[in-house]
Amino acid sequence: MCCFYIWVPVVQAGMPQTLSTSDMVTPGSLSPPPTEPTDGEQARQPLLDGVPSSASLDTLIQQLVPTADYYPEKAYIFTFLLSSRLFIEPRELLARVCHLCIEQQQLDKPVLDKARVRKFGPKLLQLLAEWTETFPRDFQEESTIGHLKDVVGRIAPCDEAYRKRVHQLLQALHQKLAALGQRPESLLGADKPISYRTKPPASIHRELLDICSDPYTLAQQLTHVELERLQHIGPEEFVQAFVNKDPLASTKPCFTEKTNNLEAYVKWFNRLCYLVATEICMPAKKKQRAQVIEFFIDVARECFNIGNFNSLMAIISGMNMSPVSRLKKTWAKVKTAKFFILEHQMDPTGNFCNYRTALRGAAHRSLTAHSSREKIVIPFFSLLIKDIYFLNEGCANRLPNGHVNFEKFLELAKQVGEFIRWKQVECPFEQDPSITHYLHTAPIFSEDGLYLASYESESPENQTEKERWKSLRSSILGKT
Numbered sequence: 495m496c497c498f499y500i501w502v503p504v505v506q507a508g509m510p511q512t513l514s515t516s517d518m519v520t521p522g523s524l525s526p527p528p529t530e531p532t533d534g535e536q537a538r539q540p541l542l543d544g545v546p547s548s549a550s551l552d553t554l555i556q557q558l559v560p561t562a563d564y565y566p567e568k569a570y571i572f573t574f575l576l577s578s579r580l581f582i583e584p585r586e587l588l589a590r591v592c593h594l595c596i597e598q599q600q601l602d603k604p605v606l607d608k609a610r611v612r613k614f615g616p617k618l619l620q621l622l623a624e625w626t627e628t629f630p631r632d633f634q635e636e637s638t639i640g641h642l643k644d645v646v647g648r649i650a651p652c653d654e655a656y657r658k659r660v661h662q663l664l665q666a667l668h669q670k671l672a673a674l675g676q677r678p679e680s681l682l683g684a685d686k687p688i689s690y691r692t693k694p695p696a697s698i699h700r701e702l703l704d705i706c707s708d709p710y711t712l713a714q715q716l717t718h719v720e721l722e723r724l725q726h727i728g729p730e731e732f733v734q735a736f737v738n739k740d741p742l743a744s745t746k747p748c749f750t751e752k753t754n755n756l757e758a759y760v761k762w763f764n765r766l767c768y769l770v771a772t773e774i775c776m777p778a779k780k781k782q783r784a785q786v787i788e789f790f791i792d793v794a795r796e797c798f799n800i801g802n803f804n805s806l807m808a809i810i811s812g813m814n815m816s817p818v819s820r821l822k823k824t825w826a827k828v829k830t831a832k833f834f835i836l837e838h839q840m841d842p843t844g845n846f847c848n849y850r851t852a853l854r855g856a857a858h859r860s861l862t863a864h865s866s867r868e869k870i871v872i873p874f875f876s877l878l879i880k881d882i883y884f885l886n887e888g889c890a891n892r893l894p895n896g897h898v899n900f901e902k903f904l905e906l907a908k909q910v911g912e913f914i915r916w917k918q919v920e921c922p923f924e925q926d927p928s929i930t931h932y933l934h935t936a937p938i939f940s941e942d943g944l945y946l947a948s949y950e951s952e953s954p955e956n957q958t959e960k961e962r963w964k965s966l967r968s969s970i971l972g973k974t
Contacts, residue, residue, distance in 0.1 A: 545570055548897040551581050559594045560617035562610050569904075571624055572911060575632075576729055577903035580891055584632035585641070588625075592645040601648040611652040618649065619659050626663060628914075630670045631728055631752070639664070674726060701786075702773050705932045709789060713796035714923035715930055716766075716805040720872045723762055724917035726755040729910050732882055759875060763808050768938040770812025774821075775939065775947040783951065784827035787813060791833045798839065801856040801870040803849065807840055817948035820959075824952065846877055857912070866922035873913065882909055942966055 545557055545567075558566055558574055578587055596602050599614050622642060626633055633639055643660070650657040706712045735753045770790055777783045790809050797806040812818070813833070819825075839848050856871045863869040889902040939947060949963040 545900065547901040548893050548899055550896070551578075551898055554578070554898055554900065555587065555590055556594065558621075559591055559598070560614065560621055561598060562613040562617075565617045565620065568624070569907070571621065572628060572729075573900070573903050573907035575625060575629055576733060576907050576910060577898075577900075579730060579733060581898065584629070585635055585638040588632070588638055588641050591621075592641045595645055596648060599649075601645070606649075606652060608652045611649050615649045615653060615656050618645065619656065619663070622646075622660070623663055626667045627670075629728065629730060630667055630674065631730065633667055634671060674728075701776060702769075702932060702936070703786065703789060706926070706929045707789075709792035710796045711926070712793045712929065713800055713802065713805070715926055715933065716793070716797060717800055717802045717870060717872065718921050718923060718925050719762070719930055719933055720802055720804055721870075721917070721919065721921045723755075723759050724872070727759060727917065728752075728755070729914050731756040732879075732910050732913075733906070735879070735883075756879075760879075763804060763875060765938065766805060766808035766933075767812040767815065768944070769933070769936060770809050771815045771818050771944055772936075772938045772947075774813065774818050774824075775944055775951060778951070780821070780824045780827060780951070783821065783824040787818075787824065787828050787833075791828075791830075791836070794836050795832060798836065798852070800867070801859070802872045803840075803853060803856075803874045804872050806836070807874045807876075810836060810840055815944065817944040820948060820955075821952050840874075846874075849874060849877070857916075860916070860919075866920065869919045870922075871916040871919070873916065878909070878913060882906065885909070942969070 546553075549557075554574055555578075557570065560566065575584075575587075578584075582590075595614075595618060599611065600607070601611075633642070642664075646656060646660040650660075702712075706715070731753045735756055774783055774786050774790070777786065790813060794806050794809040797803070797809065839852055840846070841848050853871070853873060860869045860871045885902070885906055890899055891902070893899055945962065946966045949959065949966070954960040954963045
């Protein structure tokens with residue numbers, strides 16, 4: 495099981511913590527294949543056309559298999575491919591699907607029923623296209639590609655267009671896997687940022703306002719970074735982050751732990767929190783610190799307007815970290831009305847009720863968008879993870895009779911599917927490499943460094959702060 499810590503920041507003083515084709519047929523337009531349900535499978539109202547709310551794994555696999563007269567609903571395909579990895583490895587699932595196709599369509603016979611195969615072939619290719627497009631990492635192993643080529647090779651003699659189509663499919667798959675395997679240097683570099691423990695000399699330190707002094711521009715560049723990082727997160731990572739081993743499976747785990755991109759995205763959130771706090775604590779004069787705070791308030795407001803809620807929350811969290819919030823003389827020079835409005839929008843009260851309302855508004859705007867800018871929805875990621883975590887913990891994967899709880903996985907697929915749609919939006923803003931490079935690589939204070947910088951800017955006010963300052967100076971500066 496992947497060890498993955500969830501952190502949902504409260505908007506109060508505190509420190510962040512490190513945490514994981516176009517359709518060839520009309521899906522669902524045809525009747526499902528006749529399958530014999532096991533006891534109890536039809537006891538409840540079907541959730542999708544022909545799909546019970548719970549069923550045996552074998553029945554659900556059969557429901558995925560197309561025939562000459564049937565193609566599963568698109569929603570079913572995504573839901574089952576997303577959740578099935580809890581019970582069966584993707585390569586084994588593909589092997590079973592291919593075996594059922596060969597058996598049911600009699601593709602192992604010396605002479606094929608060409609009329610039947612010509613009705614079945616496009617549906618098989620469509621299923622493989624949807625699978626490889628949405629879950630390309632399922633096809634990283636040569637054995638998986640082998641199953642795909644074998645079943646298509648059996649129908650290819652009936653129509654040469656099938657061979658050409660699968661060649662195009664495999665080309666697209668290889669390109670997608672290559673793109674996923676080439677993580678930008680920026681994504682790798684931010685995992686281990688350089689940390690200041692003390693204020694560096696002014697001659698070697700560059701401040702963000704020297705690079706970008708326009709809040710809207712910085713909000714756009716933050717959106718660039720967010721969408722770039724989101725592109726690398728596969729839907730399967732949401733399942734793999736919280737999976738427990740299936741009690742009915744063999745002793746071998748269902749898959750290796752693959753949540754690196756998800757965890758890297760959470761680390762980016764923490765980095766942005768610390769970067770904001772560093773930029774505020776760095777200036778020696780309170781007037782300059784106040785200017786930086788007001789700048790970030792304006793950046794946060796622009797992020798809200800864009801629909802970039804993840805950067806918005808990171809900025810608010812950075813400004814609410816204890817080393818920043820204790821700078822009372824600095825905050826006295828800040829016009830805080832706009833900041834309080836933003837805090838209200840991200841208030842955790844009522845399970846982030848205000849934020850969820852704003853998110854629904856952004857989601858609706860995205861669906862009815864007239865421009866690419868209106869399509870942007872970047873959710874507060876830690877809260878999305880928390881929602882999925884509690885959905886997973888609150889419902890069993892299997893019912894007492896051993897059936898798969900498909901109703902649970904439909905809800906999971908609904909949440910993950912919406913996120914996948916949001917992350918596929920192309921960023922409409924032109925990238926400024928100098929700004930994004932700074933966001934990824936600028937050194938930041940460690941936690942102790944933030945406190946020390948804060949105490950140097952505004953002296954400790956009580957005995958607890960004085961003792962902490964003395965301890966920090968002793969450990970970091972080597973002073974007694």
